[in-house]
Amino acid sequence: MEAKVEGGGDFANASYTTICQDTFRDLGVRASIDRVYLYVDPKDHVFIISVKIGRVTSPVKVDDVTRQETQERYRITNENYAPKLLALLGDKYGERAQQLSRLEISLTLDEKEIDAFKALIVYDPREDLVTRILDGMDRILPEGARVRCPISLPDSLALIASENSITEEWKKKAEEIMRMQEEVSEDV
Amino acid sequence: MYKIMMFEGGVYKFNELKELIEDIGGFILQESVMQSETMLHIAFPEEEERTIRDKIKELGGKFTKLPLAGAEIIIVAPSLGKHHAVNPMCDIAEFLRREGAITNMMGLARGVGKRIAQITAEEKKIIDEFDAAVFVFGDFKECIEEKKKLCETIETPYLMVGGPPNLELAHYVGGIGRKTDRMRRKGEIDTLKTMTAKLGEILDEKRLEIEEDPLAASPPFIEEMIEMFIPPKAGEELPVIIQLDGLRINIEEEDVGEIKDVEVGKKKLSEICEIKKSLFKGHLLKIKTEAEVGGIY
Numbered sequence: 001m002e003a004k005v006e007g008g009g010d011f012a013n014a015s016y017t018t019i020c021q022d023t024f025r026d027l028g029v030r031a032s033i034d035r036v037y038l039y040v041d042p043k044d045h046v047f048i049i050s051v052k053i054g055r056v057t058s059p060v061k062v063d064d065v066t067r068q069e070t071q072e073r074y075r076i077t078n079e080n081y082a083p084k085l086l087a088l089l090g091d092k093y094g095e096r097a098q099q100l101s102r103l104e105i106s107l108t109l110d111e112k113e114i115d116a117f118k119a120l121i122v123y124d125p126r127e128d129l130v131t132r133i134l135d136g137m138d139r140i141l142p143e144g145a146r147v148r149c150p151i152s153l154p155d156s157l158a159l160i161a162s163e164n165s166i167t168e169e170w171k172k173k174a175e176e177i178m179r180m181q182e183e184v185s186e187d188v
Numbered sequence: 189m190y191k192i193m194m195f196e197g198g199v200y201k202f203n204e205l206k207e208l209i210e211d212i213g214g215f216i217l218q219e220s221v222m223q224s225e226t227m228l229h230i231a232f233p234e235e236e237e238r239t240i241r242d243k244i245k246e247l248g249g250k251f252t253k254l255p256l257a258g259a260e261i262i263i264v265a266p267s268l269g270k271h272h273a274v275n276p277m278c279d280i281a282e283f284l285r286r287e288g289a290i291t292n293m294m295g296l297a298r299g300v301g302k303r304i305a306q307i308t309a310e311e312k313k314i315i316d317e318f319d320a321a322v323f324v325f326g327d328f329k330e331c332i333e334e335k336k337k338l339c340e341t342i343e344t345p346y347l348m349v350g351g352p353p354n355l356e357l358a359h360y361v362g363g364i365g366r367k368t369d370r371m372r373r374k375g376e377i378d379t380l381k382t383m384t385a386k387l388g389e390i391l392d393e394k395r396l397e398i399e400e401d402p403l404a405a406s407p408p409f410i411e412e413m414i415e416m417f418i419p420p421k422a423g424e425e426l427p428v429i430i431q432l433d434g435l436r437i438n439i440e441e442e443d444v445g446e447i448k449d450v451e452v453g454k455k456k457l458s459e460i461c462e463i464k465k466s467l468f469k470g471h472l473l474k475i476k477t478e479a480e481v482g483g484i485y
Contacts, residue, residue, distance in 0.1 A: 008327065009352060011352050012327035012329075015365050015366055016327065022369065042330040045302045139271070143266070143267055143269050144331075146301075163301045163302060164303070
Protein backbone atom coordinates (compact mmCIF):
# COMPACT_ATOMS: atom_id res chain seq x y z
CA MET A 1 0.00 0.00 0.00
CA GLU A 2 1.29 3.40 -0.97
CA ALA A 3 0.28 6.41 1.11
CA LYS A 4 0.72 10.04 0.17
CA VAL A 5 -0.27 13.10 2.16
CA GLU A 6 -0.17 16.66 0.89
CA GLY A 7 -1.02 20.13 2.13
CA GLY A 8 -0.29 19.99 5.84
CA GLY A 9 3.36 20.99 6.16
CA ASP A 10 6.33 18.67 6.43
CA PHE A 11 5.71 17.36 9.94
CA ALA A 12 1.96 16.83 9.49
CA ASN A 13 2.44 15.12 6.10
CA ALA A 14 5.00 12.69 7.49
CA SER A 15 2.90 12.06 10.60
CA TYR A 16 -0.31 11.43 8.64
CA THR A 17 1.50 9.11 6.22
CA THR A 18 2.45 6.94 9.20
CA ILE A 19 -1.08 7.19 10.60
CA CYS A 20 -2.53 6.00 7.24
CA GLN A 21 -0.10 3.07 7.03
CA ASP A 22 -0.61 2.00 10.66
CA THR A 23 -4.39 2.39 10.71
CA PHE A 24 -5.01 0.29 7.60
CA ARG A 25 -2.49 -2.29 8.80
CA ASP A 26 -4.29 -2.55 12.16
CA LEU A 27 -7.58 -3.12 10.36
CA GLY A 28 -6.04 -5.84 8.20
CA VAL A 29 -6.92 -4.18 4.88
CA ARG A 30 -3.49 -2.95 3.87
CA ALA A 31 -3.03 -5.79 1.37
CA SER A 32 -6.34 -4.94 -0.30
CA ILE A 33 -5.51 -1.27 -0.86
CA ASP A 34 -3.37 -0.02 -3.74
CA ARG A 35 -3.05 3.63 -2.81
CA VAL A 36 -4.19 6.15 -0.22
CA TYR A 37 -4.09 9.84 -0.90
CA LEU A 38 -4.87 12.38 1.79
CA TYR A 39 -5.25 16.04 0.98
CA VAL A 40 -5.36 18.37 3.95
CA ASP A 41 -6.21 22.03 4.11
CA PRO A 42 -5.89 22.97 7.80
CA LYS A 43 -6.61 26.65 7.02
CA ASP A 44 -10.13 25.91 5.73
CA HIS A 45 -10.28 22.75 7.84
CA VAL A 46 -11.05 20.41 4.96
CA PHE A 47 -9.65 16.91 4.61
CA ILE A 48 -10.09 14.64 1.60
CA ILE A 49 -9.03 11.03 1.79
CA SER A 50 -9.17 8.82 -1.27
CA VAL A 51 -8.54 5.08 -1.24
CA LYS A 52 -7.96 2.98 -4.36
CA ILE A 53 -9.01 -0.59 -3.66
CA GLY A 54 -6.77 -3.24 -5.16
CA ARG A 55 -6.74 -7.03 -5.18
CA VAL A 56 -8.84 -8.51 -2.38
CA THR A 57 -7.44 -11.50 -0.54
CA SER A 58 -9.10 -14.84 -1.28
CA PRO A 59 -11.91 -16.17 0.94
CA VAL A 60 -11.03 -18.20 4.04
CA LYS A 61 -12.34 -21.77 3.77
CA VAL A 62 -13.00 -24.35 6.48
CA ASP A 63 -9.94 -26.28 5.34
CA ASP A 64 -7.76 -23.19 6.01
CA VAL A 65 -8.76 -22.88 9.65
CA THR A 66 -9.32 -26.49 10.78
CA ARG A 67 -7.40 -29.76 10.90
CA GLN A 68 -9.03 -33.20 10.95
CA GLU A 69 -7.79 -35.18 13.95
CA THR A 70 -9.94 -38.31 13.86
CA GLN A 71 -12.88 -39.48 11.76
CA GLU A 72 -15.28 -37.17 13.55
CA ARG A 73 -13.06 -34.65 15.31
CA TYR A 74 -11.68 -31.39 13.96
CA ARG A 75 -9.34 -28.90 15.61
CA ILE A 76 -9.60 -25.17 14.98
CA THR A 77 -6.13 -24.01 13.90
CA ASN A 78 -6.90 -20.29 13.75
CA GLU A 79 -8.97 -19.14 16.68
CA ASN A 80 -9.66 -15.74 15.10
CA TYR A 81 -12.20 -17.42 12.85
CA ALA A 82 -13.72 -19.67 15.55
CA PRO A 83 -16.95 -17.65 16.13
CA LYS A 84 -17.63 -17.40 12.39
CA LEU A 85 -16.82 -21.09 11.86
CA LEU A 86 -19.09 -22.27 14.69
CA ALA A 87 -21.95 -20.09 13.48
CA LEU A 88 -21.51 -21.49 9.96
CA LEU A 89 -21.45 -25.11 11.16
CA GLY A 90 -24.48 -24.48 13.35
CA ASP A 91 -26.42 -23.14 10.35
CA LYS A 92 -25.28 -25.87 8.01
CA TYR A 93 -25.27 -29.01 10.17
CA GLY A 94 -27.39 -28.08 13.19
CA GLU A 95 -26.91 -30.33 16.21
CA ARG A 96 -24.59 -32.66 14.30
CA ALA A 97 -21.82 -30.13 14.89
CA GLN A 98 -20.80 -29.85 18.55
CA GLN A 99 -18.09 -27.78 20.15
CA LEU A 100 -16.30 -30.16 22.54
CA SER A 101 -13.77 -27.72 23.94
CA ARG A 102 -12.36 -24.35 23.06
CA LEU A 103 -10.73 -25.56 19.86
CA GLU A 104 -12.34 -28.99 19.30
CA ILE A 105 -15.35 -29.72 17.13
CA SER A 106 -17.16 -33.00 16.72
CA LEU A 107 -18.88 -33.55 13.37
CA THR A 108 -19.72 -36.84 11.70
CA LEU A 109 -19.72 -36.57 7.92
CA ASP A 110 -20.20 -39.00 5.04
CA GLU A 111 -17.42 -39.49 2.54
CA LYS A 112 -19.37 -37.40 0.04
CA GLU A 113 -19.89 -34.52 2.46
CA ILE A 114 -16.23 -34.06 3.45
CA ASP A 115 -15.13 -32.20 0.32
CA ALA A 116 -18.09 -29.83 0.49
CA PHE A 117 -17.39 -29.26 4.19
CA LYS A 118 -13.75 -28.32 3.53
CA ALA A 119 -14.75 -25.93 0.77
CA LEU A 120 -17.27 -24.02 2.90
CA ILE A 121 -16.40 -20.32 3.07
CA VAL A 122 -15.91 -19.13 6.64
CA TYR A 123 -15.10 -15.53 5.85
CA ASP A 124 -14.96 -13.56 2.63
CA PRO A 125 -12.91 -10.35 3.05
CA ARG A 126 -14.92 -8.83 0.19
CA GLU A 127 -18.03 -8.79 2.43
CA ASP A 128 -16.90 -6.10 4.83
CA LEU A 129 -13.95 -4.59 3.01
CA VAL A 130 -15.68 -1.27 2.34
CA THR A 131 -16.94 -1.07 5.94
CA ARG A 132 -13.43 -1.64 7.25
CA ILE A 133 -11.90 0.89 4.88
CA LEU A 134 -14.51 3.47 5.93
CA ASP A 135 -13.70 2.67 9.57
CA GLY A 136 -10.02 3.26 8.81
CA MET A 137 -10.78 6.58 7.10
CA ASP A 138 -12.77 7.63 10.16
CA ARG A 139 -9.83 6.82 12.41
CA ILE A 140 -7.42 8.75 10.20
CA LEU A 141 -9.42 11.93 9.68
CA PRO A 142 -9.31 14.45 12.53
CA GLU A 143 -12.07 13.98 15.07
CA GLY A 144 -13.26 17.57 14.78
CA ALA A 145 -14.04 17.20 11.05
CA ARG A 146 -17.52 15.83 11.66
CA VAL A 147 -19.30 16.96 8.50
CA ARG A 148 -18.67 14.13 6.08
CA CYS A 149 -19.40 13.57 2.42
CA PRO A 150 -18.58 10.16 0.92
CA ILE A 151 -18.02 9.57 -2.78
CA SER A 152 -17.75 6.04 -4.09
CA LEU A 153 -16.73 4.46 -7.39
CA PRO A 154 -16.58 0.71 -8.13
CA ASP A 155 -13.02 0.33 -6.88
CA SER A 156 -12.27 3.53 -5.06
CA LEU A 157 -13.67 5.49 -2.15
CA ALA A 158 -13.28 9.07 -1.07
CA LEU A 159 -14.40 10.93 2.01
CA ILE A 160 -14.49 14.68 2.44
CA ALA A 161 -14.46 15.83 6.04
CA SER A 162 -14.68 19.27 7.57
CA GLU A 163 -16.08 21.10 10.57
CA ASN A 164 -17.84 23.50 8.18
CA SER A 165 -20.35 22.73 5.47
CA ILE A 166 -18.81 21.09 2.42
CA THR A 167 -19.02 23.18 -0.70
CA GLU A 168 -19.29 22.10 -4.34
CA GLU A 169 -15.74 23.26 -4.83
CA TRP A 170 -14.46 20.63 -2.39
CA LYS A 171 -16.62 17.93 -3.95
CA LYS A 172 -15.06 18.78 -7.33
CA LYS A 173 -11.61 18.63 -5.76
CA ALA A 174 -12.40 15.16 -4.34
CA GLU A 175 -13.59 13.92 -7.72
CA GLU A 176 -10.45 15.30 -9.32
CA ILE A 177 -8.31 13.46 -6.74
CA MET A 178 -10.19 10.22 -7.48
CA ARG A 179 -9.64 10.70 -11.20
CA MET A 180 -5.96 11.30 -10.59
CA GLN A 181 -5.76 8.07 -8.57
CA GLU A 182 -7.43 6.16 -11.42
CA GLU A 183 -4.98 7.60 -13.95
CA VAL A 184 -2.02 6.59 -11.80
CA SER A 185 -3.27 3.00 -11.64
CA GLU A 186 -3.76 2.90 -15.42
CA ASP A 187 -0.17 4.08 -15.88
CA VAL A 188 1.06 1.36 -13.54
CA MET B 189 11.85 24.79 51.43
CA TYR B 190 11.93 21.05 50.89
CA LYS B 191 13.86 19.38 48.11
CA ILE B 192 12.50 16.13 46.69
CA MET B 193 14.89 13.51 45.32
CA MET B 194 14.89 9.82 44.54
CA PHE B 195 17.15 7.18 46.07
CA GLU B 196 17.64 3.86 44.28
CA GLY B 197 19.84 1.23 45.84
CA GLY B 198 20.11 -1.96 47.84
CA VAL B 199 18.66 -2.90 51.21
CA TYR B 200 22.05 -2.76 52.97
CA LYS B 201 21.73 -0.41 55.99
CA PHE B 202 18.64 0.97 54.33
CA ASN B 203 17.01 1.64 57.69
CA GLU B 204 19.89 3.91 58.67
CA LEU B 205 19.06 6.16 55.74
CA LYS B 206 15.38 6.24 56.74
CA GLU B 207 16.34 7.15 60.32
CA LEU B 208 18.64 9.90 59.09
CA ILE B 209 15.83 11.37 56.98
CA GLU B 210 13.57 11.47 60.03
CA ASP B 211 16.32 12.98 62.17
CA ILE B 212 16.94 15.88 59.81
CA GLY B 213 13.22 16.60 59.56
CA GLY B 214 12.64 15.04 56.16
CA PHE B 215 9.82 12.82 54.87
CA ILE B 216 9.53 9.64 52.87
CA LEU B 217 6.92 10.33 50.22
CA GLN B 218 7.05 7.01 48.46
CA GLU B 219 8.75 3.75 49.35
CA SER B 220 9.07 0.66 47.25
CA VAL B 221 11.10 -2.40 48.16
CA MET B 222 11.43 -5.05 45.46
CA GLN B 223 13.42 -8.02 46.77
CA SER B 224 16.90 -6.52 47.25
CA GLU B 225 16.18 -3.27 45.38
CA THR B 226 14.75 -0.20 47.05
CA MET B 227 13.40 3.07 45.79
CA LEU B 228 12.56 6.08 47.90
CA HIS B 229 11.15 9.48 47.11
CA ILE B 230 12.53 11.70 49.84
CA ALA B 231 11.60 15.26 50.81
CA PHE B 232 14.20 16.97 52.99
CA PRO B 233 15.27 20.50 53.92
CA GLU B 234 17.49 21.88 51.13
CA GLU B 235 20.36 22.70 53.47
CA GLU B 236 20.63 19.03 54.55
CA GLU B 237 21.39 17.69 51.06
CA ARG B 238 25.09 17.21 51.87
CA THR B 239 24.27 15.04 54.93
CA ILE B 240 22.05 12.75 52.85
CA ARG B 241 24.51 12.58 49.97
CA ASP B 242 27.27 11.54 52.38
CA LYS B 243 25.09 8.77 53.79
CA ILE B 244 24.18 7.53 50.32
CA LYS B 245 27.85 7.52 49.34
CA GLU B 246 28.47 5.28 52.33
CA LEU B 247 25.61 2.91 51.46
CA GLY B 248 26.03 2.92 47.70
CA GLY B 249 23.16 3.76 45.39
CA LYS B 250 21.83 6.34 42.99
CA PHE B 251 20.52 9.69 44.10
CA THR B 252 18.68 11.57 41.38
CA LYS B 253 16.82 14.84 41.10
CA LEU B 254 13.08 14.71 40.50
CA PRO B 255 12.29 18.03 38.81
CA LEU B 256 8.53 17.46 38.86
CA ALA B 257 8.22 15.90 42.30
CA GLY B 258 5.60 17.24 44.63
CA ALA B 259 3.44 18.42 41.74
CA GLU B 260 0.14 17.04 40.54
CA ILE B 261 -0.15 17.47 36.80
CA ILE B 262 -3.13 16.98 34.50
CA ILE B 263 -2.78 15.92 30.89
CA VAL B 264 -5.57 17.36 28.80
CA ALA B 265 -6.48 16.06 25.34
CA PRO B 266 -9.17 17.42 23.03
CA SER B 267 -11.11 14.17 23.60
CA LEU B 268 -10.57 10.68 24.95
CA GLY B 269 -11.29 9.16 21.54
CA LYS B 270 -8.94 6.85 19.67
CA HIS B 271 -7.47 9.85 17.82
CA HIS B 272 -5.80 11.17 20.98
CA ALA B 273 -5.67 8.31 23.46
CA VAL B 274 -3.76 6.19 24.27
CA ASN B 275 -0.87 7.55 22.21
CA PRO B 276 0.75 9.97 22.85
CA MET B 277 -1.10 10.83 26.09
CA CYS B 278 0.17 7.79 27.97
CA ASP B 279 3.78 8.31 26.89
CA ILE B 280 3.65 11.88 28.13
CA ALA B 281 2.06 10.83 31.43
CA GLU B 282 4.59 8.06 31.92
CA PHE B 283 7.49 10.40 31.31
CA LEU B 284 6.13 12.94 33.78
CA ARG B 285 5.72 10.20 36.39
CA ARG B 286 9.32 9.11 35.88
CA GLU B 287 10.34 12.64 36.84
CA GLY B 288 8.34 12.42 40.04
CA ALA B 289 4.98 13.97 39.15
CA ILE B 290 1.59 12.52 39.99
CA THR B 291 -0.42 12.57 36.79
CA ASN B 292 -4.06 12.50 35.81
CA MET B 293 -5.70 12.54 32.41
CA MET B 294 -8.69 14.36 31.08
CA GLY B 295 -10.49 14.62 27.76
CA LEU B 296 -12.43 17.76 26.98
CA ALA B 297 -16.10 17.38 26.15
CA ARG B 298 -15.95 19.63 23.09
CA GLY B 299 -12.26 20.15 22.56
CA VAL B 300 -11.96 18.70 19.06
CA GLY B 301 -11.70 20.64 15.81
CA LYS B 302 -10.40 24.11 15.08
CA ARG B 303 -13.25 26.63 15.01
CA ILE B 304 -15.60 24.45 17.08
CA ALA B 305 -13.13 23.68 19.89
CA GLN B 306 -14.40 24.77 23.30
CA ILE B 307 -13.60 24.41 26.96
CA THR B 308 -16.35 24.58 29.57
CA ALA B 309 -16.23 26.60 32.79
CA GLU B 310 -16.26 23.37 34.83
CA GLU B 311 -13.36 21.94 32.85
CA LYS B 312 -11.39 25.13 33.53
CA LYS B 313 -12.10 24.82 37.26
CA ILE B 314 -10.95 21.19 37.24
CA ILE B 315 -7.70 22.06 35.42
CA ASP B 316 -7.07 24.94 37.85
CA GLU B 317 -7.11 22.45 40.73
CA PHE B 318 -3.79 21.06 39.51
CA ASP B 319 -0.27 22.46 39.77
CA ALA B 320 0.21 22.39 36.01
CA ALA B 321 -1.55 21.23 32.87
CA VAL B 322 -0.17 19.70 29.69
CA PHE B 323 -2.39 20.19 26.65
CA VAL B 324 -1.86 17.57 23.97
CA PHE B 325 -2.66 18.87 20.49
CA GLY B 326 -2.30 17.50 16.99
CA ASP B 327 -0.22 18.03 13.88
CA PHE B 328 -1.58 21.22 12.34
CA LYS B 329 -0.08 24.62 13.02
CA GLU B 330 -3.35 26.44 12.27
CA CYS B 331 -5.32 24.33 14.76
CA ILE B 332 -2.74 24.76 17.53
CA GLU B 333 -2.70 28.53 17.03
CA GLU B 334 -6.49 28.57 17.33
CA LYS B 335 -6.60 26.22 20.33
CA LYS B 336 -3.97 28.29 22.13
CA LYS B 337 -6.89 30.57 23.04
CA LEU B 338 -8.46 27.77 25.10
CA CYS B 339 -5.31 27.42 27.17
CA GLU B 340 -4.98 31.13 27.78
CA THR B 341 -8.14 31.14 29.87
CA ILE B 342 -6.54 28.73 32.38
CA GLU B 343 -5.04 30.21 35.54
CA THR B 344 -2.74 27.32 36.39
CA PRO B 345 0.64 27.13 34.57
CA TYR B 346 0.39 25.12 31.37
CA LEU B 347 2.40 23.63 28.56
CA MET B 348 1.13 22.84 25.07
CA VAL B 349 2.58 19.95 23.09
CA GLY B 350 1.91 19.40 19.42
CA GLY B 351 3.34 18.33 16.10
CA PRO B 352 5.00 21.25 14.26
CA PRO B 353 8.49 21.61 15.74
CA ASN B 354 9.17 25.30 15.10
CA LEU B 355 6.10 27.17 16.28
CA GLU B 356 6.74 30.56 17.82
CA LEU B 357 4.36 30.10 20.73
CA ALA B 358 4.96 30.56 24.43
CA HIS B 359 4.67 27.40 26.57
CA TYR B 360 4.92 25.15 23.51
CA VAL B 361 6.94 22.02 22.75
CA GLY B 362 6.75 20.55 19.24
CA GLY B 363 7.70 17.24 17.71
CA ILE B 364 4.98 15.11 19.30
CA GLY B 365 1.61 15.44 17.52
CA ARG B 366 -0.63 12.50 16.66
CA LYS B 367 0.85 9.06 17.20
CA THR B 368 -0.26 5.53 16.46
CA ASP B 369 2.34 3.76 18.56
CA ARG B 370 4.55 4.25 21.59
CA MET B 371 7.18 6.97 21.66
CA ARG B 372 10.21 4.74 22.13
CA ARG B 373 12.66 5.93 19.49
CA LYS B 374 15.63 8.04 20.54
CA GLY B 375 14.41 11.23 18.87
CA GLU B 376 10.99 10.86 20.50
CA ILE B 377 12.49 10.26 23.93
CA ASP B 378 14.64 13.39 23.50
CA THR B 379 11.47 15.36 22.69
CA LEU B 380 9.82 14.03 25.85
CA LYS B 381 12.90 15.06 27.83
CA THR B 382 12.68 18.58 26.37
CA MET B 383 9.01 18.68 27.35
CA THR B 384 9.81 17.60 30.92
CA ALA B 385 12.59 20.18 31.20
CA LYS B 386 10.26 22.95 30.01
CA LEU B 387 7.55 21.87 32.42
CA GLY B 388 10.18 21.78 35.18
CA GLU B 389 11.03 25.43 34.41
CA ILE B 390 7.36 26.39 34.57
CA LEU B 391 6.97 24.65 37.93
CA ASP B 392 10.17 26.25 39.24
CA GLU B 393 8.61 29.66 38.58
CA LYS B 394 5.57 28.62 40.62
CA ARG B 395 7.83 27.24 43.38
CA LEU B 396 9.68 30.56 43.48
CA GLU B 397 6.40 32.44 43.85
CA ILE B 398 5.47 30.20 46.78
CA GLU B 399 8.90 30.67 48.34
CA GLU B 400 8.53 34.45 48.22
CA ASP B 401 5.35 34.24 50.27
CA PRO B 402 5.88 30.99 52.23
CA LEU B 403 3.09 28.65 53.21
CA ALA B 404 2.09 28.21 56.86
CA ALA B 405 3.26 24.58 56.71
CA SER B 406 4.76 22.50 53.94
CA PRO B 407 2.55 19.96 52.13
CA PRO B 408 4.72 16.90 53.08
CA PHE B 409 4.50 17.92 56.76
CA ILE B 410 0.71 18.21 56.60
CA GLU B 411 0.55 14.87 54.78
CA GLU B 412 2.42 13.22 57.64
CA MET B 413 0.15 14.83 60.23
CA ILE B 414 -2.96 13.65 58.35
CA GLU B 415 -1.61 10.11 58.03
CA MET B 416 -0.78 10.04 61.75
CA PHE B 417 -4.29 11.14 62.60
CA ILE B 418 -6.17 9.10 60.01
CA PRO B 419 -4.02 6.11 58.99
CA PRO B 420 -4.53 4.96 55.37
CA LYS B 421 -7.02 2.11 55.10
CA ALA B 422 -6.28 -1.11 53.25
CA GLY B 423 -6.86 -0.71 49.54
CA GLU B 424 -6.81 3.08 49.60
CA GLU B 425 -4.44 4.07 46.85
CA LEU B 426 -2.61 7.38 47.21
CA PRO B 427 -5.01 8.69 49.87
CA VAL B 428 -3.05 11.93 50.19
CA ILE B 429 -1.40 13.54 47.18
CA ILE B 430 0.88 16.48 47.72
CA GLN B 431 0.71 19.50 45.47
CA LEU B 432 3.02 22.51 45.42
CA ASP B 433 0.73 24.66 47.54
CA GLY B 434 -1.68 22.14 49.01
CA LEU B 435 -2.90 18.58 49.09
CA ARG B 436 -5.57 16.41 47.53
CA ILE B 437 -7.06 13.92 49.95
CA ASN B 438 -8.91 10.92 48.61
CA ILE B 439 -10.36 9.61 51.84
CA GLU B 440 -13.75 8.20 52.69
CA GLU B 441 -16.59 10.65 53.21
CA GLU B 442 -16.96 9.71 56.91
CA ASP B 443 -13.37 10.80 57.63
CA VAL B 444 -13.68 14.22 56.02
CA GLY B 445 -15.13 15.82 59.17
CA GLU B 446 -12.17 14.61 61.23
CA ILE B 447 -9.67 16.18 58.85
CA LYS B 448 -10.51 19.69 60.04
CA ASP B 449 -9.36 18.86 63.59
CA VAL B 450 -5.97 17.43 62.60
CA GLU B 451 -3.36 19.29 64.62
CA VAL B 452 -0.51 20.85 62.70
CA GLY B 453 1.83 22.35 65.26
CA LYS B 454 -0.31 24.51 67.52
CA LYS B 455 -2.98 25.11 64.92
CA LYS B 456 -5.78 23.04 63.52
CA LEU B 457 -5.84 22.09 59.86
CA SER B 458 -9.02 24.09 59.26
CA GLU B 459 -7.19 27.22 60.48
CA ILE B 460 -4.28 26.98 58.10
CA CYS B 461 -6.02 25.43 55.10
CA GLU B 462 -8.95 26.17 52.89
CA ILE B 463 -10.79 22.85 52.53
CA LYS B 464 -13.13 22.32 49.61
CA LYS B 465 -14.59 19.45 47.65
CA SER B 466 -12.73 18.80 44.44
CA LEU B 467 -14.61 18.75 41.17
CA PHE B 468 -12.22 16.03 40.04
CA LYS B 469 -11.58 13.67 42.96
CA GLY B 470 -11.58 13.82 46.76
CA HIS B 471 -11.07 17.06 48.67
CA LEU B 472 -8.60 19.86 48.11
CA LEU B 473 -6.62 21.54 50.86
CA LYS B 474 -5.14 24.87 49.84
CA ILE B 475 -2.57 25.91 52.42
CA LYS B 476 -2.76 29.56 53.45
CA THR B 477 0.41 31.62 53.62
CA GLU B 478 2.33 32.25 56.79
CA ALA B 479 1.66 35.98 56.37
CA GLU B 480 -2.07 35.24 56.46
CA VAL B 481 -2.32 32.85 59.43
CA GLY B 482 0.99 33.26 61.27
CA GLY B 483 3.42 30.50 62.23
CA ILE B 484 2.18 27.08 63.36
CA TYR B 485 4.41 27.01 66.46
